[in-house]
Amino acid sequence: MKPGKPSWSVGNLAAALLLVTACGAAAPPPPLDADIVSVGVKLYPGLSPVDSHLPVGFEAQARSKILKHAGVQESAPTRVWTSNWETALSDRKVHMVMGMISDNDLRAARFRLARSYLRTDLALLTLADAEPVNKVEDLAGKTICTVEETTADETMKVELRSVDVDLISLTSPEECVEMVKQGNAFAYSTDRIILMGFTTQSENVSEKTKKSLFRVPDLSFGRQQHISIALHKDHEEACRRLVSAIDAYVRSNDWLADLRGQLIDEYLRLAPDSPHMTNEDIRQKFGPNTINADRCADGDV
Numbered sequence: 001m002k003p004g005k006p007s008w009s010v011g012n013l014a015a016a017l018l019l020v021t022a023c024g025a026a027a028p029p030p031p032l033d034a035d036i037v038s039v040g041v042k043l044y045p046g047l048s049p050v051d052s053h054l055p056v057g058f059e060a061q062a063r064s065k066i067l068k069h070a071g072v073q074e075s076a077p078t079r080v081w082t083s084n085w086e087t088a089l090s091d092r093k094v095h096m097v098m099g100m101i102s103d104n105d106l107r108a109a110r111f112r113l114a115r116s117y118l119r120t121d122l123a124l125l126t127l128a129d130a131e132p133v134n135k136v137e138d139l140a141g142k143t144i145c146t147v148e149e150t151t152a153d154e155t156m157k158v159e160l161r162s163v164d165v166d167l168i169s170l171t172s173p174e175e176c177v178e179m180v181k182q183g184n185a186f187a188y189s190t191d192r193i194i195l196m197g198f199t200t201q202s203e204n205v206s207e208k209t210k211k212s213l214f215r216v217p218d219l220s221f222g223r224q225q226h227i228s229i230a231l232h233k234d235h236e237e238a239c240r241r242l243v244s245a246i247d248a249y250v251r252s253n254d255w256l257a258d259l260r261g262q263l264i265d266e267y268l269r270l271a272p273d274s275p276h277m278t279n280e281d282i283r284q285k286f287g288p289n290t291i292n293a294d295r296c297a298d299g300d301v
Contacts, residue, residue, distance in 0.1 A: 030235060030237065030238050031095035031096055031231060031232075031235055031238050032067075032070050032071060032072055032095075032238045032241055032242070034095060035073075035074065036074045036075065036076050037067060037072050037074070037075040037076070037095050037096070038075075038076050038078060038093075038094045038095045038096075039063055039067075039075050039076065039077050039078070039094060039095065039096055039097070039098060040077075040078055040079075040080035040085050040088050040089065040093075040094040040096070040097035040098070041059060041060075041063070041077045041078070041079060041080065041097070041098060041099050042079075042080055042081065042082065042085060042097075042099045042100055042101075043079060043099075044059075044099070044100060044173075044194045044197055045194065045197030045198045045200065045201050046058070046193065046194065046196055046197020046198070046200055046262070046263040046266075046267070047059045047099065047100065047193065047194065047197055047262075047263065048060065048099060057262045057263070058118075058258055058259055058262040058263055059098070059099050060077070061254075061258040061262060062098075062117050062118070062249065062255075062258065063075065063077065063098060065249050065252075065254055065258075066098075066117060066229075066242065066245045066246055066249050067245070068245075069244070069245035069246075069248045069249055070241050070242055070244075070245035071241070078094060080094070080097055082147075082149075082150070085097045085101075085230075086110070086111075089111065089230055089231070089232060090110075090232070092232065095231070096229055096230060096231045096242075097229070097230045098117075098228075098229040098230070099227070100191060100194065100227055101113070101227060101228045101229070101230050102151045102225045102226075102227070102228075103115055103116075103225070103226050103228050103295065104151075107230075108295040110233065111230045111231060111232065111233060112230070112231040112232070112233060112235055112236055112238075112239035112295065112296050113228040113229070113230055113231075113239070113295035113296075114228060114229040114230075114231065114239045114240075114242035114243045114246060114295075114296060115226040115227065115228035115229070115243075115246075115288065115295065116226035116227045116228055116246070116288040117227060117229075117246045117249060117250055117255070117288065118193065118227040118259075118286055118288060119224055119225065119226055119227065119285075119286055119287065119288040119289075120191045120192045120193040120194075120224070120225050120227070120286060121191075121192050121220040121221070121222070121224055121225070122151070122152050122155055122156075122189060122190065122191060122192065122220065122221040122222045122225070123189070123190075123191075123192035123195055123216055123217065123219065123220060123221070124144070124187040124188070124189050124195070124216065124217055124219060125177065125180060125187060125188045125189075125190075125195040125198060125199070125214050125215075125216055126180065126186060126187045126214065126215055126216075126217065127180060127181070127183075127213065127214060127215070128211065128212060128213055128214055128215045128272040130186065130187075130215070132217065133187075133217050133219050134217075134218075134219060135219070136159065136160065136162075136163055136219075137163060138219075139160065139163055139165050139186070139187075140163050140164050140165065141164055141165075142165060142166070142186035142187070143165075143166040143167075143168060143179075143184070143185040143186050144156060144160065144165055144166070144167055144168070144185065144186060144187050144188075144189055145168045145169075145170060145175075145176035145179050145180065145185040145187070145188045145189070146167065146168070146169050146170075146176065146188070146189050146190070147169065147170060147171065147172060147173055147175075147176060147190065148169035148170065148171060150190065151191075151222070151225065152189045152190045152191070152221075152222075153169050155189075155221055155222035156189050156221065158222075159221045159222060168185060173188070173190065173194070173198075176188035176190075177198055177204075180214070181204075181213065181214075189221065191225055192216060192220075193263070193286065195214075195216045196216055196263060196264075196267040197263060197267075198214060199212040199214045199215070199216060199267060199270060199271060200212070200263070200266045200267055200270055205270055209272075210270075211270055211271070211272045212270045212271060212272055214272075215271065215272050215273060216271075226288055227288070228295070229242055229246070236296050236297055239295075239296035240296050243296060246288075250287060250288060255287075256279055256282065256283065259282060259286065260279075260282065264277060264282055
């Protein structure tokens with residue numbers, strides 16, 4: 001994968017957060033008009049590699065270009081986790097959070113959601129030499145790992161309730177990946193785009209075959225996930241500006257080039273079955289429809 005260039009240093013990031021939380025009687029400016037826009041980012045393989053001090057990869061490219069389209073002069077990324085990003089945003093420790101935030105009614109009731117610059121389905125990660133799965137019934141008798149309190153965890157409980165499957169919920173993606181690698185689980189389930197990132201990690205590539213130890217079958221689960229940028233509830237206007245900026249980015253050649261260069265091409269090169277994806281295939285599978293797809297106002301769906 002080609003690393004993206006971080007836009008801000010750790011030292012300056014601390015200064016940026018001081019600006020966000022600085023004391024004073026005057027109300028802070030709208031998030032997109034701040035001198036430095038603080039962006040919470042969740043790190044994932046392929047999208048935002050976890051072995052970096054600051055986010056790189058597709059998420060960094062998307063963040064930089066979307067915010068540029070929105071008129072932002074400078075942004076500062078800071079890492080957040082699934083367990084704390086909502087609190088960080090509610091407490092205004094960051095102006096917004098972007099990256100693998102699935103949309104649902106409960107979340108939309110608490111935040112403004114400008115979606116989406118990426119779309120993905122839920123899928124499975126199995127060993128490269130695992131028996132093929134083409135339908136839900138093929139999973140009977142197998143162990144499936146999910147991360148607790150995630151969309152995949154909730155979805156698999158519903159999707160597989162009619163099949164005799166052993167569902168295990170753990171606290172981190174890495175634990176599930178390791179269970180699959182050690183043969184203690186047949187598959188790990190989460191967003192397909194994240195699973196593709198796991199296949200490209202160096203520790204998951206065979207030194208002998210130069211191919212990934214894992215594969216991501218075509219089998220899909222649940223509804224499509226529209227990946228959102230979340231803002232505080234009182235920033236409806238900024239949300240609409242971001243929707244327009246996202247639309248401009250997704251329609252551009254940059255979106256396709258960034259997704260290919262930062263993840264897709266590497267995945268295709270390392271996948272054990274040597275799949276092929278055209279530009280049209282990529283847009284059909286991962287390209288969002290940003291028109292009428294925002295949650296910027298109460299009641300939007």
